[in-house]
Amino acid sequence: MKAARFHEYGGAEVMRYDDVPDPTPGPGEVLIRMRACALNHVDIDIRDGTSRLSIDLPHTLGFEFAGEIVALGDGVDDWSEGDRVAPLSQLHCGKCRWCAKAQHQHCEQLTMFGIQISGGYAELVVAPAWTLIAVPDHVPFEHAASVQAVFGTGWHALTKRAHIAEGDWVLINAAASGVGTAAIQIARLLGGRVIASASSEEKLARARELGAEATVNYATEDLTERVREITGGHGAAVVYESVGGELLEKSIAAMDTFGQLVLVGCHAGEVVPVDFIEMFRHEWTLLGAARATEDEFRHMMTLVADGRLTPVIADTFPLSQTADAHRFMESRRHYGKIVLVP
Ligand SMILES: [Zn+2]
Numbered sequence: 518m519k520a521a522r523f524h525e526y527g528g529a530e531v532m533r534y535d536d537v538p539d540p541t542p543g544p545g546e547v548l549i550r551m552r553a554c555a556l557n558h559v560d561i562d563i564r565d566g567t568s569r570l571s572i573d574l575p576h577t578l579g580f581e582f583a584g585e586i587v588a589l590g591d592g593v594d595d596w597s598e599g600d601r602v603a604p605l606s607q608l609h610c611g612k613c614r615w616c617a618k619a620q621h622q623h624c625e626q627l628t629m630f631g632i633q634i635s636g637g638y639a640e641l642v643v644a645p646a647w648t649l650i651a652v653p654d655h656v657p658f659e660h661a662a663s664v665q666a667v668f669g670t671g672w673h674a675l676t677k678r679a680h681i682a683e684g685d686w687v688l689i690n691a692a693a694s695g696v697g698t699a700a701i702q703i704a705r706l707l708g709g710r711v712i713a714s715a716s717s718e719e720k721l722a723r724a725r726e727l728g729a730e731a732t733v734n735y736a737t738e739d740l741t742e743r744v745r746e747i748t749g750g751h752g753a754a755v756v757y758e759s760v761g762g763e764l765l766e767k768s769i770a771a772m773d774t775f776g777q778l779v780l781v782g783c784h785a786g787e788v789v790p791v792d793f794i795e796m797f798r799h800e801w802t803l804l805g806a807a808r809a810t811e812d813e814f815r816h817m818m819t820l821v822a823d824g825r826l827t828p829v830i831a832d833t834f835p836l837s838q839t840a841d842a843h844r845f846m847e848s849r850r851h852y853g854k855i856v857l858v859p
Contacts, residue, residue: 520639521839521857522575526566529843534836535575540635540643542590547646549602553658553833554582554637556846556855557666557695558784563632564843570632579857580606580630582637583652583661593646601652603661604644605814606630622673622808637662638839640859650815653822660821663828663854667699668817669809670781674757675703677813678804679779683708685754688744688771690764692729693720693852696781698829700757701727706825709755712747714740714764723852727829735764744771752776762786769801777802829853 518539523531542548560578562568583603586596596602609616609624616624630636630644652661675681687704691697692713704711705728713729715721721732733743744753752773758765761783769778769791776799795801809817820826831851834842836859846855 518640519836519859520577520635521836522577522638523564524575526564528565529840529847531564532840532843533575534839537639539641542588542593542643544591545593545646546590546643547586547593547596547602547649548588548590549582549584549604549642549644550587551582551637551640551642551836551859552584553662554579554836554857555662555666555695556842556857557581558846560631561843561846572632577635577638578631579637579639579642580632581662581665582630582642583658584642587641590646596646596649600649601654601658601661602644602649603652603664603818604630604642604648605650605811606665607808607814608634608645608648609811619810619812621810638836638857640836650818652818656818656822659830659833659854659856659858660828661818662856663695663830664817664821664826665809665814667695667828667854668703668821668826669814670696670806671700671703671757672817673809673813674779674781674804674806675700675707675755678806679755679757679777679802681707681709681755685709686712686744686748686751686773687755687757688712688714688753688768689724689729689757690714690735690740690760690768692724692732693717694759695829695854696759697724697757698727698853699826701729702826704755704757706820712744712753720852735767740764740767741770748773755779757781758783760785762789765789766791769803770795772799772801774799775801777804779804779806781806831855833858835859
């Protein structure tokens with residue numbers, strides 16, 4: 518089979534389209550013909566060596582993918598060849614203290630496709646049968662491969678960590694990113710009124726199409742001032758933040774009394790000053806959120822199948838052109854998910 522791999526760390530040019538032996542499913546496993554595999558920014562960080570994750574080279578990336586079962590290992594009775602599936606992107610141990618509390622995102626033995634084990638940048642991928650999520654016929658594979666990272670993260674952050682009440686103003690930064698487009702839809706589904714922020718008018722127009730009621734261009738406008746203006750001087754009840762740095766600082770200052778800020782990423786600046794006097798006076802809550810539980814990931818596929826959430830796909834690239842897909846992601850011109858297809 519073919520697989521897109523890298524043999525050394527570096528720029529997009531290190532991605533190769535290799536011939537590798539077909540994998541075979543062991544007991545309790547299935548072999549999946551990959552039909553779509555989503556890119557995530559962590560792929561770039563792993564490829565160029567900036568992530569501190571330890572991997573073996575050559576490495577096959579791709580933590581979220583979907584496809585059809587083409588072979589069953591011994592003891593797999595619940596699935597058949599031809600079934601459309603997407604495996605859980607994070608494989609938890611089921612035994613540790615966090616798994617015992619169903620907080621699988623903190624599993625002490627967490628294994629992820631494309632990181633610790635071979636991922637979806639390949640024509641064929643082996644997955645344990647217990648990880649499979651059924652993909653209904655009417656859900657395109659490109660959508661099925663783009664559910665967990667963005668909707669799972671957003672759902673966990675906006676339902677289990679922060680809480681949105683009907684009519685709350687919700688500020689969503691980096692609204693054009695995969696997590697941003699997902700968070701807009703989730704916040705709307707929960708009854709929130711969305712203020713989307715991004716760095717270009719084109720991205721903000723797309724955010725309005727997804728249901729954002731107001732927008733802020735943080736390249737040209739002051740985020741704190743604009744959010745106060747939009748909310749009649751009150752500020753945002755909930756902030757969904759994934760950028761960090763100055764934008765995080767300005768977002769904290771843009772919160773209403775009892776404001777909750779939930780942070781899911783901060784690449785643009787990991788350390789920012791916080792005025793804790795403002796924090797206790799206004800009874801603010803600062804929350805972190807990381808990925809999601811197994812139940813949440815599975816629930817996201819249900820919401821996508823029901824049409825209540827719809828993955829936004831920026832573009833698809835053939836597996837043979839993974840380097841171009843990486844360059845497109847690095848250009849930050851995309852709106853939504855970038856997906857590889859065989
Ligand atoms: Zn565990």
